[in-house]
Amino acid sequence: MTEPTVVGFICDWSVDLKPLTEGGHLRELPHVRIIRVPCSGFVRPSWLEETLTRGAAGVFVTGCPYGDCLNREGNFLMRDRIEQLQRRLQRRRVDPARLGMLAFGLHDGPGFLAQVKAFVERIASLPAPAPARGGRPTVAQPAAASEGDAS
Amino acid sequence: MSTATTDQATGRYARSMTALLRGTLRLDVWINRVYPTDFNPLYYTGGLSNLFLLTLVLSGIFLFFYYEASLGSAFASIQYLTERVPYGGVIRGVHRYAADGFIVGILLHLFRNWFTDRYLFARDNPWISGMFLLLFAGFVGVTGYQLVWDERAQLLTTLVVAMLYSIPAAGQGLVHLLLGGVGVSDTTLVRLLYLHIGPASALYVFLWWHYLRLRHPKIWPPGVWTLFCVGLVFLLAGVIPVTQDAIPPSAPAARPTQFPMDVFFMLPFWLMNILPAGGVVALLVLLFVGGLAIPYLSRRETPAQMEVRHAGVAQVVDGNCTGCELCYYDCPYNAIVMVPSPGPGLTKAAANRTLLAVVIESRCVECGICIGACPFEALELPKLMERDVLNQVNLAMQT
Numbered sequence: 001m002t003e004p005t006v007v008g009f010i011c012d013w014s015v016d017l018k019p020l021t022e023g024g025h026l027r028e029l030p031h032v033r034i035i036r037v038p039c040s041g042f043v044r045p046s047w048l049e050e051t052l053t054r055g056a057a058g059v060f061v062t063g064c065p066y067g068d069c070l071n072r073e074g075n076f077l078m079r080d081r082i083e084q085l086q087r088r089l090q091r092r093r094v095d096p097a098r099l100g101m102l103a104f105g106l107h108d109g110p111g112f113l114a115q116v117k118a119f120v121e122r123i124a125s126l127p128a129p130a131p132a133r134g135g136r137p138t139v140a141q142p143a144a145a146s147e148g149d150a151s
Numbered sequence: 152m153s154t155a156t157t158d159q160a161t162g163r164y165a166r167s168m169t170a171l172l173r174g175t176l177r178l179d180v181w182i183n184r185v186y187p188t189d190f191n192p193l194y195y196t197g198g199l200s201n202l203f204l205l206t207l208v209l210s211g212i213f214l215f216f217y218y219e220a221s222l223g224s225a226f227a228s229i230q231y232l233t234e235r236v237p238y239g240g241v242i243r244g245v246h247r248y249a250a251d252g253f254i255v256g257i258l259l260h261l262f263r264n265w266f267t268d269r270y271l272f273a274r275d276n277p278w279i280s281g282m283f284l285l286l287f288a289g290f291v292g293v294t295g296y297q298l299v300w301d302e303r304a305q306l307l308t309t310l311v312v313a314m315l316y317s318i319p320a321a322g323q324g325l326v327h328l329l330l331g332g333v334g335v336s337d338t339t340l341v342r343l344l345y346l347h348i349g350p351a352s353a354l355y356v357f358l359w360w361h362y363l364r365l366r367h368p369k370i371w372p373p374g375v376w377t378l379f380c381v382g383l384v385f386l387l388a389g390v391i392p393v394t395q396d397a398i399p400p401s402a403p404a405a406r407p408t409q410f411p412m413d414v415f416f417m418l419p420f421w422l423m424n425i426l427p428a429g430g431v432v433a434l435l436v437l438l439f440v441g442g443l444a445i446p447y448l449s450r451r452e453t454p455a456q457m458e459v460r461h462a463g464v465a466q467v468v469d470g471n472c473t474g475c476e477l478c479y480y481d482c483p484y485n486a487i488v489m490v491p492s493p494g495p496g497l498t499k500a501a502a503n504r505t506l507l508a509v510v511i512e513s514r515c516v517e518c519g520i521c522i523g524a525c526p527f528e529a530l531e532l533p534k535l536m537e538r539d540v541l542n543q544v545n546l547a548m549q550t
Contacts, residue, residue, distance in 0.1 A: 007547050012460055024547065033547035035540065038460050038532070041481070042519030046526065047540055054548050065183060067194035070269065071518040072483040073367065081523065103188070106176050 003031040004057030006120055009048075011040040011063045013070045015104045015112045032116060039063070040101075041074030045085045048099060052089075058123040060100035062112065068105065075103055097122050171266040195372040196263055200256030202377055204354065206249040206384060210242050211351070218298070220340040225300040226400040233394055244388025250292055252384060254415040257285055265445065273484065273516045275446040280360040282442045287350045287357065292416035294347040300340065303410035305401040308335065310420050310428070317429035364485050364514060463533035464515040465522065467508050470497030471529035474506030478521035478530060486514035487521060500527055 006029075010017060017034065026032045037043055040063030051059045061082065063075030079101045086096035100119050104112040182191050192199065217236065219228040232239040261281060264270055270278040293311070297304045315325045329346075331338030362368045371377070396411040412421060422431050465486075473496065479487045492507040508529070510521075521530045528537060 005548060007544065035543045035547065036460075037519065037540075038462050038535065039518040039520055041523045042532075042535075044523050044525070044537070047537075047544065050541065051544050051548075054544065056548060065179065065188040065191075067188050067191060068179065070267070071516065071520060072365070073481070074483070074518060074520050074523075077481055077520060078523065105179055105183075107173065108180055 003120075003124070005055070006032045006058045006060070006123065007035065007051050007056045008032055008059070008116070009035050009037050009040070009043045009061045011061075011074070012036055012038055014040070014062050014064045014106070015109055016106050020109055020113065026113070026116065028113060029116065029120060032120065039069070039071050039074040040078040041069075041071065043078060043081075045081050048082070048085060049089070052094065052098060058098040058100065058119065060102055060116070060119055062102045062104060065103050065105050065108075075101075079103075095126050097126060168266065172268070175263060175266045190373050190375065192372070192376060193259070193263060195369060195376060196256055196260035198369050198372040199376065199380060200253055200260060201358070201370050202372060202380055203249045203253035203256055203384075206381065207246060207253060208351070210246040210249065211348075213242050214246060215348070218344070220298075220344045221337045222300070222335070222340060222401075225298065225340055229299055240392055240394065241385065241388045244391075244393045245384050246295075247393045248384045248387045250295065251413070251415045252380065254288060254292065257281075257288060261285065270446045273486075273514050274364075276364045277361050278446050279443060280357050280363075282439065284354060284357045284361065285442075286439055287354055289416065291347055291351045291354070294343050294350075296413070296416065297343050298340070298347055300401050301398040302401055302407040303398050306407045306410055307420065308339075310423055313423075313428040314419075314432050317427070317432055366480075366483050366485050460517075460535070462517045462519060462535045464512045464517060465510050465519065466531050466533055467510060468529045468531060469507070471501055471527050472496055472504065472508050473498075473501045473527050473529070474504035474508070475527070476506065476508075477524045477526070478508055481524035482521050483518070484514050484516060486511050486516075498527070501529075 008026075017036070020026055020028075021034055024034055026034065040061050043061050048059050048061070061078055063078055064070060066075055066079075069075045082099055082101045086099050089099070090096055102112065102115050102119075104115075179191065179193060182193060186192075188194070214232065217228055217232040217239070219225060229243070233243055234240065264278070264281075293307065297307050297311075311329070312326050315329065316322045318325065327333070329339070329342060330336070331342050362370070372380070398410065419431050419435060422434070426434070474489065474492055476489055479489050487508050487510055489506040490509050492504045495502050496504055508521075517532065519532050519535070522532060522537075524530075531537060
């Protein structure tokens with residue numbers, strides 16, 4: 001398997017994953033691993049950062065269509081948080097294209113797959129792979145994380 | 152009823168609700184192909200109703216200044232308003248069509264939130280206040296038709312009185328209260344005017360209750376939809392004037408037996424063709440009580456059967472909370488309140504805190520949005536903790 005791993009955090013209420021997945025990854029794109037979350041807004045930006053640090057080539061979050069979040073605001077909040085994280089990581093020379101926010105409804109499986117494919121292709125065309133550092137980075141500790149957020 | 156039949160009935164209900172949910176979301180996919188998702192009108196049914204309500208209030212204030220609440224001059228004052236006052240007829244039409252739009256908006260809002268499960272568990276508060284909003288809106292609509300005091304109003308009043316009489320024990324008293332005496336008199340119209348404006352004002356009290364547990368409620372549709380709806384109402388008022396039915400004024404001798412229908416407000420009165428008055432009253436009461444009971448009785452299945460994750464109410468990790476209020480601003484249900492901190496936290500960032508976040512359990516829907524908001528690891532869902540997620544990330548990276 002030469003293709004680099006991509007991790008997706010997917011809201012329970014958005015795309016129906018039953019026909020698309022097989023043992024924790026997408027059937028059509030086996031290098032895209034899936035983690036289910038109760039709402040896209042549940043995802044803490046530091047986890048996305050952590051996933052990249054542990055060697056993932058890219059990470060994306062999927063929520064309901066904008067305006068139709070079951071919990072009213074989760075996907076808007078997540079979109080903003082991902083934009084912030086992209087700006088923050090750009091200063092550390094991580095390409096913003098490695099982070100993505102998608103929004104698809106329960107029955108929009110084909111559209112979802114198409115956009116994931118586009119996301120993966122975009123990452124594959126990026127020049128340098130994400131710098132993989134071993135171990136838990138210092139930024140994940142609470143005090144340091146606060147400085148990261150304030151900056 | 153045996154348990155088996157109950158299960159069967161619940162199963163049928165659950166299946167039909169699932170089908171309705173699928174239908175609603177399919178419709179969304181189609182609409183989203185035409186509009187960007189931020190402009191899907193079905194995402195703004197509540198805001199659209201609110202827009203129509205404001206239109207109603209503004210046009211209603213205008214109409215109020217010309218209305219005379221007495222048997223002899225009520226119809227004449229409305230005729231004067233429609234024919235002599237500049238744009239009076241248009242404003243009257245706006246008031247009529249905005250009311251129809253209001254009811255349509257409320258019903259769409261009700262069905263959409265019903266079919267997409269947005270009333271379950273801790274979210275019963277907007278649902279209950281919404282049922283009261285619907286009840287009051289219907290009542291205000293009927294009294295509005297009575298105020299015109301033409302033959303339709305006369306017949307409507309007769310039907311309302313018949314419905315009230317059919318209520319056991321209290322009926323007679325209620326009729327006396329409504330008419331202000333044993334029969335229709337000038338007092339009746341004064342009471343009707345109050346029963347039109349009083350409950351309409353009460354709608355705003357219920358709206359306050361409706362929004363009470365929602366942070367950043369979407370109270371207004373996007374600008375283009377505001378323009379479109381206001382324009383549509385004015386266009387309808389101009390193209391189909393409300394006077395086109397030409398209903399004669401009410402006269403004591405007249406015995407009207409039929410009137411032009413308004414499907415949005417007159418449905419109960421149409422039902423009186425086939426049901427006795429008492430039956431219609433019982434049906435309305437049943438619908439209202441059933442509506443109130445929906446969040447409590449209609450849980451289709453257990454959360455496990457619905458394959459809903461039961462993550463547990465969010466818990467604040469006292470030692471890590473810095474009192475930064477980020478979760479408080481992001482919680483969509485106002486379930487997090489900030490209280491004065493009883494003491495310093497354990498971490499360096501939390502050492503100088505003045506506030507502490509507290510989760511109100513009865514309002515929490517276990518969505519986890521506060522977890523994403525917290526950069527200090529001070530909130531956790533008990534059954535899906537941060538270390539579980541990071542374990543899953545590890546697992547995904549290994550395989």
